[in-house]
Amino acid sequence: MDLATLIGLACGILIIVAAMVVGSSIGIFVNIPGVLIVLGGTAAATLMKFPLSDFMYALKVGVKLSFVNANNQPNELIKRIMDLADKARKGGLLVLEEEQIDNTFLKRGVQLGVDGYDPELVKKLLQNEMDFAVERQQLSEQIFRGMGDAAPAFGMVGTLVGLVQMLSNMSDPSAIGPAMAVALLTTLYGAIIANLICIPIADKISIRNAEVIKVKGLLI
Numbered sequence: 436m437d438l439a440t441l442i443g444l445a446c447g448i449l450i451i452v453a454a455m456v457v458g459s460s461i462g463i464f465v466n467i468p469g470v471l472i473v474l475g476g477t478a479a480a481t482l483m484k485f486p487l488s489d490f491m492y493a494l495k496v497g498v499k500l501s502f503v504n505a506n507n508q509p510n511e512l513i514k515r516i517m518d519l520a521d522k523a524r525k526g527g528l529l530v531l532e533e534e535q536i537d538n539t540f541l542k543r544g545v546q547l548g549v550d551g552y553d554p555e556l557v558k559k560l561l562q563n564e565m566d567f568a569v570e571r572q573q574l575s576e577q578i579f580r581g582m583g584d585a586a587p588a589f590g591m592v593g594t595l596v597g598l599v600q601m602l603s604n605m606s607d608p609s610a611i612g613p614a615m616a617v618a619l620l621t622t623l624y625g626a627i628i629a630n631l632i633c634i635p636i637a638d639k640i641s642i643r644n645a646e647v648i649k650v651k652g653l654l655i
Contacts, residue, residue, distance in 0.1 A: 496572060497575055590621045593620075
């Protein structure tokens, strides 16, 4: 579990809720049509940019990379590789077939070596696998950044819709203030979704991608 993501998200939500509660009721910040406009519009715009399969994959990858640590420590991997190399030198490559290897990428590379594949072919296969993983994660990052761009825009759309509805009914001046507040809520929703969820997840995917390149490059 990545505690940094959990702590950051929890603190962000608590600070926003506390600011809402102080001096007013949290109920005035709830507007279901506004939520639907922002979430529905953001999802619709993202689906127009990317295939549905990529969108669903990005959601899964975003949650996984944001909340789960891969636990790939370079120093530990280096020690493990040196241990495997020492055993292979003493007993041959076949002795590695019985080794328990937790890292799936390293395990695949060792198995290819045990199976007698040419070293250059092993390197090429692993490099292709790494490139594919990096490419998929970069796509997930792009999708979350796209959602981060779309959410504030649809928040503004919701605000404009609310303003049009308010201005079309000016017969009751006392209702203008509450109606304006409701109209502005969608802008708030868009800003929260973009800056507390989508953009931070995109940044976390970018960091994880850099780790993948470093660790898998080391293993190759």
